[in-house]
Amino acid sequence: xxxxxxxxxxxxxxxxxxxFARLVISAFVLPLNPTLEELADVKTAxxxxxxxxxxxxxxxxxxxxxxxxxxxxxxxxxxxVIDNGRGIEDIALARTPFFTTCAEDERSxxxxxxMESFMDEVSVQSKPGRGTTVTLVKRLRACETESARxx
Amino acid sequence: MLxxxxxxxKLTVRLKGELDHASIAPIRAELDQLLNDPKVKHLxxxxxxxxxxxxxxxxxxxxxxxxxxxxxxxxxxxxxxxRVDRIFEMAGLYxxxxxxx
Ligand SMILES: Nc1ncnc2c1ncn2[C@@H]1O[C@H](COP(=O)(O)OP(=O)(O)OP(=O)(O)O)[C@@H](O)[C@H]1O
Ligand SMILES: [Mg+2]
Numbered sequence: 001x002x003x004x005x006x007x008x009x010x011x012x013x014x015x016x017x018x019x020f021a022r023l024v025i026s027a028f029v030l031p032l033n034p035t036l037e038e039l040a041d042v043k044t045a046x047x048x049x050x051x052x053x054x055x056x057x058x059x060x061x062x063x064x065x066x067x068x069x070x071x072x073x074x075x076x077x078x079x080x081v082i083d084n085g086r087g088i089e090d091i092a093l094a095r096t097p098f099f100t101t102c103a104e105d106e107r108s109x110x111x112x113x114x115m116e117s118f119m120d121e122v123s124v125q126s127k128p129g130r131g132t133t134v135t136l137v138k139r140l141r142a143c144e145t146e147s148a149r150x151x
Numbered sequence: 152m153l154x155x156x157x158x159x160x161k162l163t164v165r166l167k168g169e170l171d172h173a174s175i176a177p178i179r180a181e182l183d184q185l186l187n188d189p190k191v192k193h194l195x196x197x198x199x200x201x202x203x204x205x206x207x208x209x210x211x212x213x214x215x216x217x218x219x220x221x222x223x224x225x226x227x228x229x230x231x232x233x234r235v236d237r238i239f240e241m242a243g244l245y246x247x248x249x250x251x252x
Binding site for chain 1: 169204210211238241
């Protein structure tokens, strides 16, 4: 599939960069004129993955989070959120609703569930001790193509 | 600084702006300060001014629910946007927290 646009951004694993990552991904998809709903879906999912990289991947220690976003010709958005942190032992377990390794910090274990419900595809690659890549995919303008198909 | 109102045992707090893991930390600290007052039995979180929210807010609400339940109190939320409802419902939050009109 042809690539329409692409960007990479590295930033330190700091809480303040959660909102920065949301702003950046919004700016990246904005030229497509996404619906407010689509924009909020993408922002929420990216926020979840970036927060996980900071609080779980690096456990609030210094590190770098990478955001790699690709926009394809058919308006599919793919975002990789990459950390070189602790990694995940059991990915299927981590994705289970309410599973958290940080209950004492008032985490609810719903981050992956939120990502899954707001994006079309969520995949996770991880190696304990090496890091984690969360890939988020969303076909934008879903409603437009939908109504065009019906017409 | 949170804007709030205390009336008898009820504390109403108006949350505003973006609620994520980073922005919630000071809000949690301030809320807990307010909840130190043992007379407070009911916490109402007014969500009207919330422009963004992720799963971090679920933990915040559940945490205050646990604290208040221990003293026989309760938590409710009000003026939630459809998105906020969607995230709270995913977590089954409305089984323990009342949603007020
Ligand atoms: N980037 C990561 N590196 C290491 N572990 C991770 C990473 N992302 C997620 N995890 C693990 O997966 C678990 C589930 O993540 P999820 O986002 O669903 O819930 P949470 O972050 O614990 O809570 P919440 O997101 O609701 O505040 C985490 O508790 C953590 O153990
Ligand atoms: Mg999370």
